Amino acid sequence: MTPRAATTLIILGFTLTATGGQWLLGARPTNTEATSAEKPFRTPAATRSVVPPHRPEGTRPSVATGLVNHHGEAVGVACMTCHTTREPNRENGLNAVPREFHQGLVYAHAGQSCLSCHHAEDYDSLRLADGRKLAFDEAQNLCAQCHGPQTRDYLNGSHGGMKGYWDKTKGERTRNTCTDCHDPHAPAYPAWTPVFPPRDAAARQQAEREARHQDNH
Amino acid sequence: MNKAEINDQVTSYRRFLWKAVRDATDGSAWFYAWMILLTALALVGLHAWAVQVRDGLAVTGISDHVSWGLYIANFTFMVGLAAGGVMMVIPAYLYHDREMHDLTIVGELLAIAAIVMSICFVVVDMGRPERFWHMFPLVGRFNWPVSMLTWDVLVLNGYLALNLHISGYLLYKRFLGERPSPKWYVPFVYLSIFWAISIHTVTAFLYSGLGGRPLWNTALLAPRFLVTAFIAGPAFIIVLLFILRRFGGVPVALRPVQILVNIVRVTLLINLLMVASELFTELYSGGSHTASGHYLFFGLHGANALVPWIWSAVAMGVISAVMFLRPDVVTKPIWLTVACALAFAGIWIEKGMGLIVPAFIPSTLHEIVEYFPSLMEWQITAGIWAWGMLILTVMLKIALPILRQPHPEPNHAVSRENASVEADLPPSLAHSQR
Amino acid sequence: MIETSEQTNAPEAGGMDRRTALKVLGATLGAAAFSQAIAPLTEWAENMSLDEYLQKHYRELSPVDLAMVMARMEKQTKEQTGVDVHIQDYRPQPGVKFGYALNLSVCVGCRRCAKACHIENNHDRPSGNSYIRVLEMEKGSLDLAKGRVNYDHPVPHPDKFYMPVQCQQCDKPPCVSVCPVEATWKESDGIVVVDYNWCIGCRYCEAACPYHARRFNWTKPQVPAAEINPDQGYLSNRLRPQGVMEKCTFCLHRSRQGKLPACLEACPTGARVFGNLLDPESEIRWVLKNKRVFVLKEDVGTQPSFFYFFDE
Structure with missing residues (x-):
């Protein structure tokens, strides 16, 4: 049986999580994206994870299948669908990503194994270094185990984007969490295409001079 | 003063004004051609300015990176010309050189025209010229004494008033055939000497006080401004005197010209020394503070629009300095005119485009944006020059016939130098009418 | 100068000679050219109201004056762009830098x-x-x-x-x-x-x-x-x-x-x-x-x- 056929069967017969369709493809859920008049931030395809770094509330962690339902929404499969029956492999993630279901997952996070962060007994949870379970929503605490300075800066408002009020007596503030910006499987910050290039005389003249310079060489 | 005397005063003043209007508008065909040319240029400039006010300064080549250009360059130069014009007063009054007295009036008239031009250059540079009243006391807010620009407004207008008073008073008295009362002009004359220095010092402080612009941020700026004023002013007057002799039939005494030549001879050399000192400091120390100087003299990263300008200015300065040092040049009007023209043009470049523009290149964030004046800017600039020359021509037309009237003093000493006339000057030109 | 004698002999008033006529003609032409030259200024001035021109410095405006100024600006924006904007005067908060x-x-x-x-x-x-x-x-x-x-x-x-x-x-x-x-x-x-x-x-x-x-x-x-x-x-x-x-x-x-x-x-x-x-x-x-x-x-x-x- 090919993985594709297996996937189809699973979709027909087991838990379907079409609700999280959009984010399954790696796009951010819209409630955390607020830059007006701009498309939601998308990690460039090359580094995009199968497992999205952030999930809407009320959905279970899942992987994308590459399929879409008749609404045109992406279809995912909850992790627990498979991981309730399979033996966990502690070697996975150290050198290679699992072959089945996790195709396309780029893994580059300090050579840890999957089970460094995912809980072997409960795939709906994360795992802290001391073995305790941690909800996916609280992934920051997992990150904090290694990334102390970043966590310190985050807690003091000097790391990570935010929106709302500087004066907390006047209004609310929403903040990104680690996984809003960093793919947990490949956390290096991705490259962006810069927006809004300057269009004034400075930029024009600089471009002209550089073109002249190149012609001369 | 009784009623009859007041009536006399009013009548004679009316006569003076009427004569002024008549003298100013009568002339040869050449005169009319000259006036029509200047009027046409001034109107072209006026129209361009009106368009600029309507459409915004976007019609110029100025930008957020190079935020001052041709206008402020010319403003700076004009303040120098105005200060230089009055420097004739120093030998005339401090050393009681009567020979120079008539010449001082010419210098003061030049100062008036130059001040009017400099004020015009500031006005055309303003984004909202109609808001000029925001500077007025009581109704506006005048940031004095903190802003150097407010000092400049004060000293320029004060200088204009001073020169209008001195030259107007002396001419009027001469017109009446009366001896001018010293208490009505001598204090003002001394004040104007001090004032001439102050206008150019204040204008230099306008720039040198800006810590963010290293090219300007030098203590040498004010002395340089004064020295260049002493070049441009006398050089212009020398040429003006030759023009008046050639086209206006005005006799030119040799001694005043000699004094002017001596002034320019020295100031040209001092200026070259100052430019060399600046250049040495810039080039030897290096660093990002000297980027503007590098841009000006050698170009920076392929941007070199000002390089030919500044080297032309340096060449003009050197050539004119050499010419002024040669006795065979300064005694021949034609060569002296060439030397003066070179010195004048060199200073115009060096102090205008060569000083104002490069201070903005590179910008404070070290972006290199070059500046090229637009056609509109040239039109407005030419218009203001024409307007200034128009004012000067009219004032000279009024003043010269009055100056040709005899001095009221009976015993006017003839200076010895004046008696001996250089061979190449026709004897008739070496006499001032007495 | 050639015209010197002419000048001194010229009548002080009246007597329209050829030179005076030419001067009047020249002045008229000049005035006409002048009004043409400054024509763009009149176009520009049409867009400015007297209230706007005479408006006082921000720090000299009373709260009432300022409210009127802001209302005028909102109205002007509405007229020019059709957009309802809300202009407010936000003041510094005490204890904040x-x-x-x-x-x-x-x-x-x-x-x-x-x-x-x-x-x-x-x-x-x-x-x-x-x-x-x-x-x-x-x-x-x-x-x-x-x-x-x-x-x-x-x-x-x-x-x-x-x-x-x-x-x-x-x-x-x-x-x-x-x-x-x-x-x-x-x-x-x-x-x-x-x-x-x-x-x-x-x-x-x-x-x-x-x-x-x-x-x-x-x-x-x-x-x-x-x-x-x-x-x-x-x-x-x-x-x-x-x-x-x-x-x-x-x-x-x-x-x-x-x-x-x-x-x-x-x-x-x-x-x-x-x-x-x-x-x-x-x-x-x-x-x-x-x-x-x-x-x-x-x-x-x-x-x-x-x-x-x-x-x-």
Whole structure:
């Protein structure tokens, strides 16, 4: 049986999580994206994870299948669908990503194994270094185990984007969490295409001079 | 003063004004051609300015990176010309050189025209010229004494008033055939000497006080401004005197010209020394503070629009300095005119485009944006020059016939130098009418 | 001179000779040409009301006057663009002095701050104006001369770091000292503002600023009606007139209501830290205390309220 056929069967017969369709493809859920008049931030395809770094509330962690339902929404499969029956492999993630279901997952996070962060007994949870379970929503605490300075800066408002009020007596503030910006499987910050290039005389003249310079060489 | 005397005063003043209007508008065909040319240029400039006010300064080549250009360059130069014009007063009054007295009036008239031009250059540079009243006391807010620009407004207008008073008073008295009362002009004359220095010092402080612009941020700026004023002013007057002799039939005494030549001879050399000192400091120390100087003299990263300008200015300065040092040049009007023209043009470049523009290149964030004046800017600039020359021509037309009237003093000493006339000057030109 | 005898013999009044007739003709032609030359000025003056022309300095307007002025401006915007905007006079809050810090280790140079500024502050669209300029700098040097602004490759480039520059809201602002008409001043919360209706457009402040923070309205700024931000501050993002200066105000129409500036909200990496310098518990104070910060061009003595720092 090919993985594709297996996937189809699973979709027909087991838990379907079409609700999280959009984010399954790696796009951010819209409630955390607020830059007006701009498309939601998308990690460039090359580094995009199968497992999205952030999930809407009320959905279970899942992987994308590459399929879409008749609404045109992406279809995912909850992790627990498979991981309730399979033996966990502690070697996975150290050198290679699992072959089945996790195709396309780029893994580059300090050579840890999957089970460094995912809980072997409960795939709906994360795992802290001391073995305790941690909800996916609280992934920051997992990150904090290694990334102390970043966590310190985050807690003091000097790391990570935010929106709302500087004066907390006047209004609310929403903040990104680690996984809003960093793919947990490949956390290096991705490259962006810069927006809004300057269009004034400075930029024009600089471009002209550089073109002249190149012609001369 | 009784009623009859007041009536006399009013009548004679009316006569003076009427004569002024008549003298100013009568002339040869050449005169009319000259006036029509200047009027046409001034109107072209006026129209361009009106368009600029309507459409915004976007019609110029100025930008957020190079935020001052041709206008402020010319403003700076004009303040120098105005200060230089009055420097004739120093030998005339401090050393009681009567020979120079008539010449001082010419210098003061030049100062008036130059001040009017400099004020015009500031006005055309303003984004909202109609808001000029925001500077007025009581109704506006005048940031004095903190802003150097407010000092400049004060000293320029004060200088204009001073020169209008001195030259107007002396001419009027001469017109009446009366001896001018010293208490009505001598204090003002001394004040104007001090004032001439102050206008150019204040204008230099306008720039040198800006810590963010290293090219300007030098203590040498004010002395340089004064020295260049002493070049441009006398050089212009020398040429003006030759023009008046050639086209206006005005006799030119040799001694005043000699004094002017001596002034320019020295100031040209001092200026070259100052430019060399600046250049040495810039080039030897290096660093990002000297980027503007590098841009000006050698170009920076392929941007070199000002390089030919500044080297032309340096060449003009050197050539004119050499010419002024040669006795065979300064005694021949034609060569002296060439030397003066070179010195004048060199200073115009060096102090205008060569000083104002490069201070903005590179910008404070070290972006290199070059500046090229637009056609509109040239039109407005030419218009203001024409307007200034128009004012000067009219004032000279009024003043010269009055100056040709005899001095009221009976015993006017003839200076010895004046008696001996250089061979190449026709004897008739070496006499001032007495 | 040939005409000397003519002059002295000429009648003082009356007697229209040929020369006088020519002079009158010349004067008439000149006057006609003059009125043609200044024609653009009359077109321009038509768009200005007397109230606008005679408007007093912001700090001399009574609350009632100011309310009337703002109502007039709202009406004018409605007439010209069809958009209902709300102009308000946001005043500094007591006990607040704003500070801004920027983490150069985190900034990726995406220029989203510059774009957010452009949109928030109703900047001129054709010129793409913004109060923020982002410099791409060489690693190993803080020399601005090695920076460039028009980079267009994916960022962050591994050999570069990025330094956005905007108004530093200096405590000793040279732009304020040089203004001849007090059209720009520093308010109690540290923000340097411009009264767009008082500025004469001499651009002396632009020459004085060491940070390229000031912008001039070279023409009437154009913003399509659909893109106008209707929440406007009198001293900040209201639609500016032609021929006056403008500058970053830390989005005072936002920050004086307790909100974060638009550039900070747009920053995807959290490189920007904003807050009250007088509050010891504020995040900006934490940065000043715990990070090694520096200010741009400290040697020019402007004492900025804008700080830069690195993590590594």
